[in-house]
Amino acid sequence: MKILVTGGAGFIGSNFIRLILNRRPGWDLVNLDCLTYCGNLENLKDIEKHKGYRFAHGDIADRVTVDTLLSEGFDAIVNFAAESHVDRSILDASPFIRTNIEGTLILLEGAQKYGIKKYVQVSTDEVYGSIENGSFTELSNLAPGSPYSASKASADLLALAYWNTHKTPVVITRCTNNYGPYQFPEKLIPLAISNVIEGKSIPVYGDGLNVRDWIYVEDHCNAILSVLENGKVGEIYNIAGSSEKTNLEIVHTLLELLGKKQDMMHFVADRPGHDWRYSLDDKKIRRELGWAPSYDFNRAMEMTVDWYKQNDSWWRRIKSGEYSKYYERMYHHR
Ligand code: NAD
């Protein structure tokens, strides 16, 4: 099995590549990533010389790059590559349109042209928008609330249109908020942990009562593997962590795990258009593919805090801007 993983130098993609190399020895993975500010080859340092792995530096929104690579012959594509941070999409939506929509289109065209057998579009619960009570199923309407989620919803619609029109074998996964090793420290959990270790307070948007459902990244990666191997083409699978928490609950849990006083946080201006609550019904993937999350929330949060404590050089380099130098060394001068 030869798979093109896009965006594999980011948070979830790098965890997915490590999981596949461990769980599916014999598979060949090519990681296509253009290394934006959050793509980091350090995330893959332990496996960069693995015989089943190769890095290809390039942009999914560049047709020639994608075409050249796919002409090698692949069985499947798993598309993680994206602009992924809501706050950045509020400041400037253009990169989100280019990568998340145009990039997906180019990958779909390539999948069609080169006879890819399975195309997994890694999407998000945010495409359904906010929900006051209850949970969204795969049949719920799309109502994205941010430029980020609007770009992801557009990509999902394109993928479904390719299935409908060309029978391109797409499957879409929509997952809730991930946490775990190698998450870029601008997202709530790694930002909070690293701030506290640095002796800084945690900024909480608005009143801190917005709700997210949290899943440990390895559980998400296992779900994607199930969908890649057994998911039905043309279908959508919700993936949930079954751990809905307010942002204040997350911050309190982290402060407790870090042994700090609960006042090491402060309220800041709310995010414009801040989605109130995300919640998914994931009965379909449980019923049809037999997947379920295996990590307990409290235990996985403890593991996550330990990882950021033990790997402080990883996030300190990013926070101090030194990662760009690493990238120069690793890639440009090779
Ligand atoms: P991330 O921002 O950590 O990583 C994104 C990766 O994509 C980076 O390595 C980046 O360099 C690469 N990339 C960006 N633009 C590219 C381009 N044009 N060409 C090639 N590579 C490019 O993101 P993440 O948190 O790992 O998310 C991965 C995917 O999972 C995204 O599609 C995101 O929408 C989805 N998702 C994330 C979460 C979450 O909680 N993080 C939840 C559900 C779904």
Ligand code: TYD
């Ligand atoms: P984030 O990790 O950016 O993920 P998303 O917006 O995709 O859910 O944010 C998670 C929640 O935490 C969200 O409700 C916004 C909030 N938040 C803060 O309160 N403070 C912060 O510094 C950040 C980055 C997020």
